[in-house]
Each structure stands twice: as structure tokens, then as C-alpha cells.
Amino acid sequence: MILLSPFSGLFQCTKNLFLRDGSTGLRIKEIARKNAANALSVANMVMGMASIMSSLNGHHHAACWMVLIGYLLDLADGAVARLLGACSVSGAKLDDFADFTTFGIATSLLLMTSDLLDNILCVCYVLTVLFRLCFWQSGIPFMYRGLPCTYSSAILASASLLPGGNQAMMRVIAVAMILFMISQNFYPHDKVLESQTWKKAVFAGGVVMVFCSSFPPACVYYLLWSVSYILFPTSLWSSKV
Known part of the structure; x- marks a missing residue:
């Protein structure tokens, strides 16, 4: 018995180590589950800040696409939160x-020019x-009152990327x-x-279009997607359809 005691102690230490590692692994998985949707929200915010910096530095094309990538991330974060059962008040905030x-901010900067009226329009859009x-x-459960700002931003960013798009057209769209x-x-x-x-295929198509951002038809995809939500909200995009 005395000879076996060191081995028993070694066995017990090894067992405790494995149990500790297993507990740590479960804890890491739980943290990842709770924060997966938050990570997507943070990525969305990063896209917004990158779009703001791009606009301020005159990189209009990049600024528009950052907004559209944020559009995809925003559609995904809620789905991930519900799928993993990780919805929370802090996550919603x-x-x-x-x-x-x-x-709000990043999209409004797409409208900014040196004209005073355009800058007033930017402020109105943000507010x-x-x-x-x-x-x-x-x-009403699962209903919004007023058009979600996600879609209005996608329409503005897509229209701004269209060849031949002009500031007058952007003003009209922004007011609408x-x-x-x-x-x-x-x-x-x-x-x-x-x-x-x-x-889901439409969403996957949007992801593919990100890699085709140098081609003008790519922005048409997002424009049609967003406009269809405005024109046919219930018949096409209701979750009950």
C-alpha cells in the first residue's frame, strides 16, 4: 500500500488536471456562446468606424462597401443570438x-459635401x-414601426455606388x-x-457580392434586395410567410 501511494497521488493529480481542463474548456465554450452575437455587433461597429474614416479621407467607394458589410453583419447578429440562446439587454444595447x-453617422457622411444644405441633410438623417x-x-411582436435604418442605409450606399449617380438623386433618396x-x-x-x-440564398449572395465590389452590378444586388423589403414587406419578407 505504501508503494502504491505515490502512484495513487500521481493518478489523482492527473485526474484533477483533466477535470480542471474540461471545466475550463466548458467555460470557454460558454463565454464564446454568450458573446458570438456581440462579436458580430462589434464587427458591425468597426465597419461603421472604418466607413467614417474612409469618408473623411475621400475614399467614397470603400465607405459605401463598409456600410453594406455592416448591413450583412446586422442581419446575422440577431439570428446568431437567438440560435445560441444568448439574447440579452446588454447585447441589444x-x-x-x-x-x-x-x-447613422457613417451613412450620413455618404451625403456630405461642401454645400450647407447637404450638411443639414446629414444632421437630419443622423437624428x-x-x-x-x-x-x-x-x-406588436416581430414588427417594426417605421423602416429599419439598416435598409435605408443599404439603399443609400447602393445608390451612391451606381455609375452615373449624382448628388441630386442622393438628396431625393435620403429625404425619402x-x-x-x-x-x-x-x-x-x-x-x-x-x-x-x-x-438564406439571398443573404449568401450578398456575401458573395462583397468579393465582387469592384464590379458595378454588385451594388444593384443590394439595391434590389433593400427596395424589395420596402415594396413587398409582408408578402416577401415576413417571417410568417
Whole structure:
């Protein structure tokens, strides 16, 4: 028995080490599960900040595509949170901050010029997005009141990338998006990654279009996608369809 005791002690230490490693692994997996959606929200915010810096440095094409990448990330973070059962109040607040950065400030800078009226339009757009994020609750589950700022930003970024696009056209679109966002119309919650296969294919197509960003038709894809949500919100994009 005395001879076996060192081996027993070694066995016990090894067992405790494996148990500790297993517990650490489970803890890491749990942390990753709880923060996967938050990581996507942070990535969305990073895209927004990168778009802001691109706009300030005159890289308009890159700024637009950063907004569109943020658009994809925003559609994914909610789906990931629900899939992993990691929805939280802090996560929702982080998502709002990311949305305001990308779809508020970054998108408004796409409209900025040296003209005073354009700068006033930028301020109005940012305030509208802020209002939209603060008062989006409709009282009806899985419904938005007013157009989600994600889609208005995608339309503005896509239109800005179109060949032959001009500032007058952007002003008209921006005013239209502001009116849609403050409207009392109801829009369905777009669970693109939790719905029909064709919606998932549309999302996958959007990811592919990111790698084709140097080709003008790529922005048309996002434009048609976003406009279809405005024109056919219930018949196409409702999660109940």
C-alpha cells in the first residue's frame, strides 16, 4: 500500500488536471456562446468606424462597401443570438450602438459635401436614425414601426455606388428614407437566416457580392434586395410567410 501511494497521488493529480481542463474548456465554450452575437455587433461597429474614416479621407467607394458589410453583419447578429440562446439587454444595447455608428453617422457622411444644405441633410438623417432606434417598438411582436435604418442605409450606399449617380438623386433618396423611417407603417421582422431557404440564398449572395465590389452590378444586388423589403414587406419578407 505504501508503494502504491505515490502512484495513487500521481493518478489523482492527473485526474484533477483533466477535470480542471474540461471545466475550463466548458467555460470557454460558454463565454464564446454568450458573446458570438456581440462579436458580430462589434464587427458591425468597426465597419461603421472604418466607413467614417474612409469618408473623411475621400475614399467614397470603400465607405459605401463598409456600410453594406455592416448591413450583412446586422442581419446575422440577431439570428446568431437567438440560435445560441444568448439574447440579452446588454447585447441589444451594443447592437443599437453599432447600428447608430454604421447606419447613422457613417451613412450620413455618404451625403456630405461642401454645400450647407447637404450638411443639414446629414444632421437630419443622423437624428432620424437616432429617433428610429429609440422608438422602434411597435407593440406588436416581430414588427417594426417605421423602416429599419439598416435598409435605408443599404439603399443609400447602393445608390451612391451606381455609375452615373449624382448628388441630386442622393438628396431625393435620403429625404425619402427619412420619411420612411419616421412613418407609422409597420414592417416585419426580417429573420433572413431563420426563414426559407431562398432568403438564406439571398443573404449568401450578398456575401458573395462583397468579393465582387469592384464590379458595378454588385451594388444593384443590394439595391434590389433593400427596395424589395420596402415594396413587398409582408408578402416577401415576413417571417410568417
